[in-house]
Amino acid sequence: MIPAQFDYERPTSLEQACQALASDEDAKVLAGGQSLLPLLRLRLAYPSKLVDVGRIAELKGVHDRGDHVFIGAMATHDEVLRSPVVRDGCPLVALAAAQVADPAIRHRGTFGGSLAHADPAGDLPAVALALEAVFVAASAQGEREIPAAAFFVDYWESALRQGEILTGVKVPKLGAGWGFHYEKFHRTAQAWAIVGVAAAVRRSNGSIAEARIGLTNMGATPVRARATEAALQGVELGDQVRQACEEAAADTSPPADLHAQPDYRRHLARVLTHRAVRTATASP
Structure with missing residues (x-):
């Protein structure tokens, strides 16, 4: 499809860009365009003006x-x-x-x-x-x-x-003792995540001292797996980690779509969280 008509500005400074946005309440920022341009073509977005920030060195x-x-x-x-x-x-x-x-x-x-x-x-x-x-x-x-x-x-x-x-x-910067991993399940190598898990884990004396876990595509926004984070504190590396990760989908509202139903996403969240935490604890 062809996008609806819009004005276009390409400022060279952050100040100019802010002024351009302030002058039109329906203006949108254009950066790389990889998300916005498909929305424009499908007419899911109708900005009256695009402010292209690609030339602003302050943002790079x-x-x-x-x-x-x-x-x-x-x-x-x-x-x-x-x-x-x-x-x-x-x-x-x-x-x-x-x-x-x-x-x-x-x-x-x-x-x-x-x-x-x-x-x-x-x-x-x-x-x-x-x-x-x-x-x-x-x-x-x-x-x-x-x-x-x-x-x-x-x-x-x-x-x-x-x-x-x-x-x-x-x-x-989280510093020494932290390990990290991002685990993603998707249909093809270039597709959106059906579920993804971002894990940051701090180890101390053979056990987990702290864990931070973010979940992709398990609600209307990214969510923290708070129940699993709490369950992992003080846990020794091993089977207890798997048990703690069974709480990963608690208090989430995963969507239903052509790719997966909520119960399948909850299952993926538990499995992928265990993989992500296990890999994070093994990383240097």
């Missing part, structure tokens, strides 16, 4: 900020997964970015665009939730920070306000 790059890694919203998935700063400081992000779609999309799609799209079937939202990342948004009124737990509101809906641009994401 990956930066080591000491206790956290700052990933610019316009950094592509490929840049993120190849970045030594990301691999060393927040390896779970690199593991998940490597599983986003296919190489063509990873070279065009952006880290910030994927998160701002807020698709619960996307790989990165659950990772941001598990790592307790902080989102930085800018507008004509100034800048604010949004914790990941408050950023995802509903299907394809984030906490970004009208006129705001996601400028980047602060990802904390």
Whole structure:
């Protein structure tokens, strides 16, 4: 299909972009376009203006900020997964970015665009939730920070306000003792996750001291597997881990669609959580 008519602006600074968004309440930000353009073609989105932020240098790059890694919203998935700063400081992000779609999309799609799209079937939202990342948004009124737990509101809906641009994401460095893994089940190598699990696990003296687990496509937003996180605390590595992971689907509302029914997704959540935690505890 052909998209509905819209105006187009391509600012070269963040200030100009904020002004362009403030001038039209129906304007949308265009980053890599891998999520927005299909919606436009299907006429599921009707923006009156697209503000292309592709030329704004302030939104690009990956930066080591000491206790956290700052990933610019316009950094592509490929840049993120190849970045030594990301691999060393927040390896779970690199593991998940490597599983986003296919190489063509990873070279065009952006880290910030994927998160701002807020698709619960996307790989990165659950990772941001598990790592307790902080989102930085800018507008004509100034800048604010949004914790990941408050950023995802509903299907394809984030906490970004009208006129705001996601400028980047602060990802904390968890340090020594932590292991990471992202486990994803999908029909084909390039498909959306039927269920995905982002696991960060801290080991101490042969047992699990702390666990953070984010679930992909188990509700209207990414969710934390809080019951399993609590059950894993103090557990020795072995069969007790499997038992704790049986709680992974508790308090979730997985969707029913052509690919899977809720009970199957709950089963996958339990199985994949065990795999992810087991791999995370084995990683250096």
